Amino acid sequence: MKPLKKAARNAAKSIDVLFAKTDDLENRSRRNNIRLVGIPEKSEGTNPTDYIEKWLAEKFKDKGLSPLYAIERAHRVPTRPLPPGRPPRPIIVKVLHYKDRDIILKQARDHPDLLVNGSKISLFPDYSAEVQRRRARFLDVRRSSVDYKFSMQ
Numbered sequence: 001m002k003p004l005k006k007a008a009r010n011a012a013k014s015i016d017v018l019f020a021k022t023d024d025l026e027n028r029s030r031r032n033n034i035r036l037v038g039i040p041e042k043s044e045g046t047n048p049t050d051y052i053e054k055w056l057a058e059k060f061k062d063k064g065l066s067p068l069y070a071i072e073r074a075h076r077v078p079t080r081p082l083p084p085g086r087p088p089r090p091i092i093v094k095v096l097h098y099k100d101r102d103i104i105l106k107q108a109r110d111h112p113d114l115l116v117n118g119s120k121i122s123l124f125p126d127y128s129a130e131v132q133r134r135r136a137r138f139l140d141v142r143r144s145s146v147d148y149k150f151s152m153q
Helices: 002-029 048-060 098-110 129-152
Strands: 033-037 071-076 091-095 122-125
Touching (some): 002 129, 033 098, 048 091, 048 098, 091 098, 098 122
C-alpha cells in the first residue's frame, strides 16, 4: 500500500511541475499580445490586422511608437459570435516589438477615453487563464488596500 501512495504523491508533484511549466510557456508566447475589449463586432472588416494596426498607430503615433511599429496578427477570440445585445468578443493583437506593446498599454492607462464607433475600448495585457484567475483573486486584496489608504488620509 505504501509504494502506491508514494507513487501517487510523486505523480501529483510531477503534474504540478509540468502544469507550471506549460503555464509559463503559454505566458511567454503571449508576451507581446494585447487584448482589446469593446470593439464592435465586424467593425474591423475582413482584415482585422490592418484595421487594428492603423487604429493603434492613429491613436498612439505621437506617443513614442518605434519606427518599426507593426502588428503581426490580430483576431477575435475564437468563439461563436454572441447574440445581439451581448458584449463583442475581445480581439487579440500580437505586436511585433514588446517596447511598442508596453507604450500602447501605458498610453491606454493614461488615456482611458479610447473610442471606436462610439464604443469605449479597453486594452489589457493578454495572460493565460491561470494567471487571470490569480489576478482576479488578488483584485479583492488590492481594492481593500486602496480603501484602507483613502481612509487613512
